[in-house]
Amino acid sequence: MKSLKLMITFFTRIPISYKYKYDEKDFIKGIKLLPIVGLIVGLFLYAPTLLESYIHRPILILGVWSIYLFITGGLHIDGLADTVDGIFSYRKKEEMLNIMKDSRVGTFGAIIIFWLLLINLFLTYYLENVILIFVPIVGRICALLSASISTYARKEGGMGAAFIKNCGIKEVLLGIIFTFICGFIFDITFIIIPLGLTLAAVILITKNIEKKLGGTTGDTIGAVVEISQSLFMFFYYLFIIKM
Numbered sequence: 001m002k003s004l005k006l007m008i009t010f011f012t013r014i015p016i017s018y019k020y021k022y023d024e025k026d027f028i029k030g031i032k033l034l035p036i037v038g039l040i041v042g043l044f045l046y047a048p049t050l051l052e053s054y055i056h057r058p059i060l061i062l063g064v065w066s067i068y069l070f071i072t073g074g075l076h077i078d079g080l081a082d083t084v085d086g087i088f089s090y091r092k093k094e095e096m097l098n099i100m101k102d103s104r105v106g107t108f109g110a111i112i113i114f115w116l117l118l119i120n121l122f123l124t125y126y127l128e129n130v131i132l133i134f135v136p137i138v139g140r141i142c143a144l145l146s147a148s149i150s151t152y153a154r155k156e157g158g159m160g161a162a163f164i165k166n167c168g169i170k171e172v173l174l175g176i177i178f179t180f181i182c183g184f185i186f187d188i189t190f191i192i193i194p195l196g197l198t199l200a201a202v203i204l205i206t207k208n209i210e211k212k213l214g215g216t217t218g219d220t221i222g223a224v225v226e227i228s229q230s231l232f233m234f235f236y237y238l239f240i241i242k243m
Contacts, residue, residue, distance in 0.1 A: 002020060002026055005020075006020075007037050028166045032170075034171075035137050038140035039182060044071055046130065049132065068136075076223070076226050077222070079226075080226045084108045085108050087212055116226055139229040142225065145206075147163055154217055160219075198231045
């Protein structure tokens with residue numbers, strides 16, 4: 001419970017009490033619990049859709065993603081913007097990593113945030129509401145996958161380094177099993193293909209990032225979370241329109 005609370009307080013803005021002193025061992029233990037954090041976020045996203053009989057769907061969807069931004073505090077979106085600004089600077093590895101440290105958002109970062117939110121809004125309109133529960137779960141499994149197949153790019157340490165160095169295939173497999181259990185509970189049977197395609201895409205994205213930066217960072221893991229969530233919704237959309 002201590003590690004789960006730490007994961008919730010670190011990766012979300014959900015107001016829960018955490019009275020313990022930070023311990024990296026608790027953080028490392030909590031890594032495998034990240035899909036549970038995704039489930040909690042997903043339930044927050046799903047809850048407003050229960051009001052669909054009273055609120056027009058476009059307004060409802062706007063509210064859903066506003067809640068997402070509030071709950072996550074834009075943590076992963078910030079990582080996405082930093083990653084895009086660094087990689088699309090087309091500079092040397094060290095210069096890219098320095099650009100990613102800059103707290104200011106560049107042109108490419110602003111563009112990707114705009115397009116990501118637009119894509120999410122449009123895709124959500126056409127999907128079953130219950131899929132919103134799975135979107136954050138998949139995003140966090142993909143974070144585990146990306147970390148498990150890469151190395152840390154920076155010389156200095158930090159939480160990003162602790163996360164990446166302590167992720168393995170075991171954590172990914174536990175996350176996938178957890179997703180299938182949730183699929184059974186919420187009666188979503190057509191999840192394996194969209195999930196498989198998303199995981200495959202994340203492997204390609206991670207290897208491409210690793211080629212450019214010499215590894216991954218906390219920012220790139222955040223980028224993977226956001227990109228994989230949108231990809232999962234897109235693949236699920238393609239899957240259901242073919243049925």
